[in-house]
Amino acid sequence: MAFPQPRPQAPQLPQYLLRTIDCQQGAVRAVRFNADGNYLLSCGSDKSIKLWSTSRGTLLKTYSGHGYEVLDADGSYDNSQICSCSSDKTVILWDVATGQVTRKLRGHAGKVNCVQFNEEATVILSGSIDGTVRCWDTRSRGYKPIQILDEARDGVSSLKVAQHELLTGSVDGRVRRYDLRMGQLHTDFISSPITCVCFSHDGQCTLSSSLDSTVRLLDKSTGEMLGEYTGHTMKGYKLDCCLSSRDTHVLSCSEDGHVYCWDLVEGSLSLKLPVGKAVVQSLSFHPTETCLLTAMEGRIQMWGAEPEETQEDAAAT
Amino acid sequence: MASDSDADEDFVTYGTPLEPLEEDEPLKKPVPLHEQTVKDEKGRYQRFHGAFTGGFSAGYFNTVGSKEGWAPSTFMSSRQQKAEKQHARPEDFMDEEDFSEHGIAPREITTSQEFSSGRRDELREKARAVNAQTALIPGDTLLEELIAPARLSIGVELLRKMGWKDGQGVGPRVKRKACRRRSDGGAKVYSCVLPPTGSEDSEDEEEEFAPENVTFAPKDVTPVDFSPRLGVQGLGYRGLDPGLALLGRGQPEHIDLFRPQSETRGRLFGDTQGGARRGGVAGQAFGVGALEDDDEDVYHRDSMSRYDMVLGGEEPGDGLYGWTAPQQYIQKRVKSKDASYLGKILEGFTLAQKPAEEQMIFPPPSLPSDYRPVHRFRTSVDVLGLSGVSPALAEALRVSRGHMVTEEPQHGGRHQLDSGQRRALLGEDAPQGPSSVMELLRPEDRQRLLSLSKSTKTNTADSHEALQSAKLSAEALLPCPAACSGLQQQQQEALVAWRGIQTSSQTFKPFEKNPSKQARYELYLSRLKQGHTDALEQSLDPGMTEWERSREREEFVRASILYRPTSSSLSSRFTRATHLEDDDTVEVNRDVEGDVDDKQAAIKMKMFGKLTRETLEWHPDKLLCKRFNVPNPYPGSSVVGLPKVKRDKFSVFNFLTVAESRDPTAPPEPRKKSRWDVSDQKQEEKRRNGPPSELLSAARSQTSETKLGPTSGPVLPASPVSTSTNPQTPDNRTEAGKQQSSDQKKEGDEEEGEEEESRPPMDLFKAIFASSSDEKSSSSEGEGEDEEDKKDSKEEEEGTVNLQPVNLFNVTATSTITSSTTTSSRQTAEVLSPTSTQDPEEFGPKLPPPAAALIRGGATSLFSPRDEQKPSKSSKDKKHKNKKQHKHKKKKKQKKHKGKQQKSRKEVPDSSSEDSDAEDGQVSTEELLKRLKSVRSHQRW
Incomplete structure (x- = not known):
């Protein structure tokens, strides 16, 4: 053994408030990190998307062009494009640098809840309240979706893409996983309406939060339940859940103004992060670091594992 | 001429006569070839240099005019001495011989076509001759003939030498008498001799002088050119209308703008009817020749009365608004006056001579006074016996039927007869098939239906019996526990369905894309029909891998059940449609997500996994695979999404569920356990003696691993690896049970397998979970489970508390x-617009209100620890x-x-x-x- 065993790192939790950004764009419906975590996107109810720098908290760009409040956004792997979806039934592909609309994709019959790029940003997948997931081609000039996945019997509330798999959560209480490589559709029944679904970073598990105030960790291949996380309140609102960057913890928004953080394996609540009085709408975990973004009302808060020493300096700049 | 006619032999000599042969002159030797030389007109010898190398003119002495001969002159031009433009004409490169009579470009003054009289157009000449007589100067042509050049064609010269004279016809001479005799006939041939002018004016006088012994030359006849005109004519051109010209029809009423008064032409054709001559021939084009005399028509005076002033008013009936159509067309239009309202008649069609027969429309029959416009179905099935019918409906049905019978039993109208009675009336044979739907069902199903109906009838009284029957039916449906045995059962089903069926041509071909597979499938079907029990194994390709074969096995069995032919009893009752109607089929998803109820039960027990998981075949779009950089999982198929199957809209098979294993690929392996599905665990515990503590220990070890390795994901107890049994929870079925769980699937052990069944039907669940009172009476096994459940629920409560x-x-x-430092900024947060409210119609989870804190009274107060x-x-x-x-x-x-x-x-x-x-x-x-x-x-x- 030439190398000493690495010292086991303590599971760090984003417990210190690093920054609060007032987005000035109405209620922040969703907040998302970009692929590398250097930027963040906030989707406002005033029809705009704002791009912020994570490190400084400064506004970099505002993207406006939606006809109604923006519900979700995602950045491409190379940071060149942003896709967003809105209550105006459209999905918009933006050019990051110019802020122009590259493509406006119409076709959904209702408001579009969630949107995701695939890994190479060649396809935009959007899930709508009309119960369909549409796969849009970003390469072609056509405005017709490549494929429409209409298996859901109710609105699609959440959607995630990982490699060759597509995970959708629907209000009909089912989590569907489309495996493109195998050509199979796996449906897991979780009676309560699904609000958010996630893949674990190792790709072995799926996380799904539902309106019965429960977050469930399911084994991806068999559909068996590996963990159940309760304690938070999620009864009526579509709130997010996520896994920490190293899959050690499960995080979920709550209607009581907290972010709940459970230990993934033990299932015990390890952190109850007080964000504010109102409902925590959205959260996003940094892809590599221990950094959490939460959105409540019109503000974004950034939480880190360690308090920022140069907070005053950062504020001054 | 007259003197010539007297002479008996009349020789004509033409050409240069040969020199008379001298008697004593010696025979000339023919000149040999090498002595035959060519000399030019000046007597110089000419050598032939080659057709393309100068001909006869090459060489120094036969130059083109210069010493250089063909050498091109260099172009030279300076400021002082400008080179003049060189016009190189072809003549510059020609020899002077070429300009001679037989050269390439003979340079010679000849009379032009205009002045050469010999080869003149005969018709034209005639016309001119005729014109000349009516012209101001009558001797015009005569003069012309006098001055005419002496050039005549050979034919004319020959004719002249033969005694022909201008103006005579060609042919043997005829007697005058014959002509006179036939003077009233159709074809008049006149000729005269004494004043040999050949003009028609003197015809009448000629007849009187005709002596009897004199023959006359035949009259010259100008041939009429009947060849049709093929060229392109101008707008409104109307050629000579022979019908009009010869028959002398009346003029059309409509104005003819450009009608020439072609008297002279009429005369040309020998038209003797003077009066009709004017309108006889009407050929027309734009303009009138200058030589034609009728000035009135050339400079036409137009009057407005000739035009139609009203649009669509009184038309002459042809419906041609201001269109100068060809006359034939107008004629035709007049004929079909009746059809003018129809518009243009298509080419090739004519109007019907007889009018179409009018359709008789009969009034609808008067309804009888006691007619009731209600259709009633004669239900042969006992209404009361059906469980699905609501009592109110059943009552209504019974009442209505009884009413009908009592009201008009003696009538026996067509609508009151049932099929049997009608058959008896018509004298038909009874159909071969069964008389009731119930007979089409399998005996188990029938029994099940009966028991169900019984149970609903006497709902509370014998629920126990119903339960048992339900259980029985469930067992009948799923007699085999494991997936593979399920397949066998399906095979049996397919065998039953296909055995003895002869029709093969019209069966559906599910694997049409893959011919070899389809062939195998058909082989399988044919074996099925013959009743082979091992049809499936025989028909599979032995060359394939085990996996492929198992997959194909499944597909075949499934297809054979899905597309099984209507059983003979059914088919005897129906006749096949003569043509396929696509409207009668609907696209149905081949695999449908299962029922929710049993899953709900599973979720209540937190038995996530097989019970809640469904795996369907799903076809991604080709392009989607490409974009995701993934090979297409179904390269051959054109299906996108869930595979669909066309089924009859009202087919029975839409409502029959095929007992198929939902997740056939999953091998019967021990399930992964987690700490959360407790009850499931308990069940498992009984079977395989896996104490929860042991599972937990495994989990713990795993968690410690995850802590060590930061990259490892949320690994959870994969399977109970450690085989050490816990002494604290001793169990009767320890090792043996565990081993059984893995082995029993192949053996098909019924009792154990039932629990492991991939998806038991609803009835089973109801039977197990309905109520505890039922449970105790049903079976000891269920009882035990129930107790376990109760325990679980207790423990669960505790767990949730924990x-x-x-x-x-x-x-x-x-x-x-830390957050207190930022509160100031938070407090200054702008008040959010209260106008943005939630949508009134919301589906699914709502979005949080934009400013909940405002409603609550500000976000100033922070969270208290x-x-x-x-x-x-x-x-x-x-x-x-x-x-x-x-x-x-x-x-x-x-x-x-x-x-x-x-x-x-x-x-x-x-x-x-x-x-x-x-x-x-x-x-x-x-x-x-x-x-x-x-x-x-x-x-x-």
Whole structure:
């Protein structure tokens, strides 16, 4: 053994408030990190998307062009494009640098809840309240979706893409996983309406939060339940859940103004992060670091594992 | 001429006569070839140099005019001496011989075509001759003939030498008498001799002088050119209309703008009827020749009365608004006056001569006074016996039927007869098939239906019996436990369905894309029809891999069941449609997501996994695969999405569920267990003796691993690896049961397999979970399960209590401290617009209101740490109790977890920073102990 065993790192939790950004764009419906975590996107109810720098908290760009409040956004792997979806039934592909609309994709019959790029940003997948997931081609000039996945019997509330798999959560209480490589559709029944679904970073598990105030960790291949996380309140609102960057913890928004953080394996609540009085709408975990973004009302808060020493300096700049 | 006619022999000589042969002259020798030389006109010898190398003119002495001959002259031009333009004409390159009579370009003055009289157009000449007589100067042509050049064609010259004279016809001479005799005939041939002018004017006088012994030359006849005109004519051109010209029809009423009064032409054709001559021939084009005399028509006076002033008013009937159509067309239009309203008649069609027969429309028959416009179905099935019919409906049906029977039983109208009666009336044979739908069902199903109906009839009385029957039917449906045996059962089903069926041509071909597969499938079908029990195995390709074969096996069985032919009894009752109607089929998803009810039950028991999981075949779009950089899983198929099957809209098979294993690929392996699906665990426990503590220990070891390796994901107890049995929970079926669980699937052990069944039908679930009172009477096994369930639910409650929020790291206070620095900015947060309200219509989870805090009264007050810690404390207290209860179970693992807890103890100071120093001090030994205990209590779960 030439190398000493690495010292086991303590599971760090984003417990210190690093920054609060007032987005000035109405209620922040969703907040998302970009692929590398250097930027963040906030989707406002005033029809705009704002791009912020994570490190400084400064506004970099505002993207406006939606006809109604923006519900979700995602950045491409190379940071060149942003896709967003809105209550105006459209999905918009933006050019990051110019802020122009590259493509406006119409076709959904209702408001579009969630949107995701695939890994190479060649396809935009959007899930709508009309119960369909549409796969849009970003390469072609056509405005017709490549494929429409209409298996859901109710609105699609959440959607995630990982490699060759597509995970959708629907209000009909089912989590569907489309495996493109195998050509199979796996449906897991979780009676309560699904609000958010996630893949674990190792790709072995799926996380799904539902309106019965429960977050469930399911084994991806068999559909068996590996963990159940309760304690938070999620009864009526579509709130997010996520896994920490190293899959050690499960995080979920709550209607009581907290972010709940459970230990993934033990299932015990390890952190109850007080964000504010109102409902925590959205959260996003940094892809590599221990950094959490939460959105409540019109503000974004950034939480880190360690308090920022140069907070005053950062504020001054 | 007259003298010539007297001479008996009349020789004509033409050409140069040969020299008369001298008697004594010696025979000339023919000139040999080499002595035959060519000399030019000046007597110089000419040598032939080659057709393309100068011909006869090459060489120095035969130059083109210069010493250089063909050498091109260089172009030279300077400022002083400009080179003049060189016009190189072809003549420059020609010899003077070429300009001679037989050269390439003979240079000679000849009379032009205009003046050469010899080859003149005969018709034209004639016309001119005729014109000349009516012209101002009558001797015009005569003069012309006088001055005419002496050039005549050979034919004319020959004719002249033969005694022909201009103006005569060609042919033998005729007697005058014959002509006179036929003077009233159709074809008049006149000629005269004495004044040989050939003009028609003197015809009448000629007849009187005709002597009897004189023959006349035949009259010259100008041939009429009947060749049709093929060229392109101008707008409105109308050629000579022979019908009009010869028959002398009346003029059309409509104005003819350009009608020439072609008298002279009429005369040309020998038209003797003077009066009709004017209108006889009407050929026309734009303009009138200058030689034609009728000035009135050339300079036409137009009057407005000739034009139609009203649009669509009184038309002459042809419906041609201002269109100068060809006359024939107008004629035609007049004929079809009746059809003018129809518009243009298509080419090739004519109007019907007879008018179409009028359709008789009969009034609808008067309804009888007692007619009731209600159709009633004669239900042969006992209405009361059907369970699905609501009592009210059944009552209504019965009443209506009875009413009908009593009202008009003697009538026996067509509508009151049922099929049997009608058959009897018509004298038809009874159909071969069964008389009732019930007979089409399999006996088990029939029994099941009967029992069901019975049970619903006497609902409360014999629920026990119903339950048993339901169970029985469930067993009948799914007699085999494992997936493979399910397949066998399906095979049996397919065998039953296909055996003895002869029709093969019209069966559906599900694998048409893959011919070899389709061939195998057909082989399988044919074997099925013959009744082979091992049809499937025989028809599969032995060259394929085991996996492929198993897959194909499934597909074949499924297809054979899905597309099974209508059983002979059914088919005897129906006749096949003569043509396929696509409207009668609907696209149905081949695999449908299963029923919710049984899943709901499974979820209540937290049995996630096989019961809640469904795997369907799904075809991604080709392009989608390409974009995802994934090979197409179904390269051959054109299906996108879930595969669909066309089925009859009202087919029975839409409502029959095929008992198929939903997840056939999943091998019957021991399931992964998690701490959360408790009841399932308990079930498993009985079977394989896997104590939860053991599972937990496995979990713990896994978690410690995850802590060590930061990259490893949330690995959870994969399978109970450790085989060491826990002495604390001794079980009767320990090792044997465990082994059974793996082996029994192939053996098809019924009892054990039932629990492991991939998806039992609803009835089974109802039978098991409906109520505890039913349960006890049903079976001992169910009873045991039920008790287990109760236990589980109890324990679950405790568990959920334990899972109350535990703040291990106690960070709430610190977070408030740090956040206090930013509160100022938060307080100044702009008031959010209250106008943005939620949509009134919402589906699914709502979006949070944009400014909930405002409603509550501002976000100024921050979270107080005291509030937070209270619940956690109370939960900890509860955990104490729990711990005491389960302490005896934990002794073994205490050591294992102590190490882990120590780690976590280290973490605490690590994670908390200098801000939380005060807290850090509080996290002392007691605190840690508490946490340890709480963790231990968690470990139970």
